Amino acid sequence: MPRLETTLRLPAQDELQQLLQGLLQPSARIDSKYLYDDRGCELFTDICRLDEYYPTRTEAHIFSDHRDAIAAQLPDTPQWIDLGCGDCSKTLTWLDAVQPARVIGVDIAGEFLHSSMAAVARANPELECVGVVCDFTQHLELQELLAERPTNPPVFFYPGSSIGNFEPRDAMRFLRRIRALSGEHGRLLIGADLLKPRAILEAAYDDASGVTAAFNLNILNVVNRELGAEFQPELFRHQAHFDEAHRRIEMHLVARERHSVRLARHTHRYFGAGERIVTEYSHKYSVDEFRALLAASGLHCSHYWADPQDWFGVFLAEP
Numbered sequence: 008m009p010r011l012e013t014t015l016r017l018p019a020q021d022e023l024q025q026l027l028q029g030l031l032q033p034s035a036r037i038d039s040k041y042l043y044d045d046r047g048c049e050l051f052t053d054i055c056r057l058d059e060y061y062p063t064r065t066e067a068h069i070f071s072d073h074r075d076a077i078a079a080q081l082p083d084t085p086q087w088i089d090l091g092c093g094d095c096s097k098t099l100t101w102l103d104a105v106q107p108a109r110v111i112g113v114d115i116a117g118e119f120l121h122s123s124m125a126a127v128a129r130a131n132p133e134l135e136c137v138g139v140v141c142d143f144t145q146h147l148e149l150q151e152l153l154a155e156r157p158t159n160p161p162v163f164f165y166p167g168s169s170i171g172n173f174e175p176r177d178a179m180r181f182l183r184r185i186r187a188l189s190g191e192h193g194r195l196l197i198g199a200d201l202l203k204p205r206a207i208l209e210a211a212y213d214d215a216s217g218v219t220a221a222f223n224l225n226i227l228n229v230v231n232r233e234l235g236a237e238f239q240p241e242l243f244r245h246q247a248h249f250d251e252a253h254r255r256i257e258m259h260l261v262a263r264e265r266h267s268v269r270l271a272r273h274t275h276r277y278f279g280a281g282e283r284i285v286t287e288y289s290h291k292y293s294v295d296e297f298r299a300l301l302a303a304s305g306l307h308c309s310h311y312w313a314d315p316q317d318w319f320g321v322f323l324a325e326p
């Protein structure tokens with residue numbers, strides 16, 4: 008059985024306080040991590056299969072077209088750390104090419120992580136599998152675990168362009184943390200979504216069948232559960248637009264009519280018609296901008312692969 012370590016502090020009171028404070032700001036905000044309850048994860052899986060949502064399949068093509076070339080640039084028998092591993096399906100496709108000494112799956116969803124690491128271990132009985140349950144975007148505490156195998160350098164695997172969901176300053180803080188854990192020989196293999204025409208971007212985040220709308224609106228059910236709030240999702244509509252100045256897709260929930268929402272005991276918020284709640288940013292980069300972000304985080308991009316349309320980039324970085 009795989010080892011499972013938990014460094015997560017459970018739904019702390021101050022996190023709920025932050026959630027409430029975000030909703031009470033003049034420009035209301037809900038942290039995008041609340042998009043991913045069980046229903047949100049299912050809907051996100053559906054999003055990844057949509058025609059309009061190009062990132063997942065484009066990255067998968069880059070990986071399958073260049074897997075051996077990428078693996079050839081990695082250290083021998085590394086510790087492979089899958090950040091946000093989910094069902095570990097992406098990692099499974101790398102095991103033959105990379106031959107890691109061990110796999111460390113990191114995810115916030117503990118039960119799911121345990122069953123996916125168990126599946127990896129069953130299919131690869133010789134491989135050491137460790138699951139680490141934590142909110143790795145905030146607390147990536149792997150130094151002791153990595154130090155158990157000092158001769159196997161870490162390869163951090165962060166696919167899917169999730170780095171785009173950080174604001175650039177927070178992305179840099181996160182990448183610096185990876186840099187600090189990398190030691191001399193560590194590597195980061197990371198996918199980033201690239202700038203492209205607005206229509207393609209906006210369709211990817213506002214698909215015709217309404218899956219992304221359901222995904223966005225579901226966040227209100229999560230907030231209702233977490234805070235005991237009383238949002239009525241049908242009084243909001245999904246909107247996604249590309250903000251040129253910040254080079255990011257912004258997902259909003261827009262109030263269809265003026266109404267008041269009970270957020271917690273003795274706490275209500277009034278929404279005017281058209282008033283918005285920001286639920287997610289998804290930043291898009293040029294190749295040079297992403298290289299510069301890596302460099303500002305103390306990481307040097309040694310190799311880069313893209314699809315023929317230059318829609319998505321896979322970057323290999325080293326300290």
Ligand code: AVI
Pocket residue numbers: 054062167168169170171172211212219287288289
């Ligand atoms: C998880 N992340 C990379 C997705 C993205 O594209 O920013 C989340 C997403 N939101 C709406 N569609 C997909």
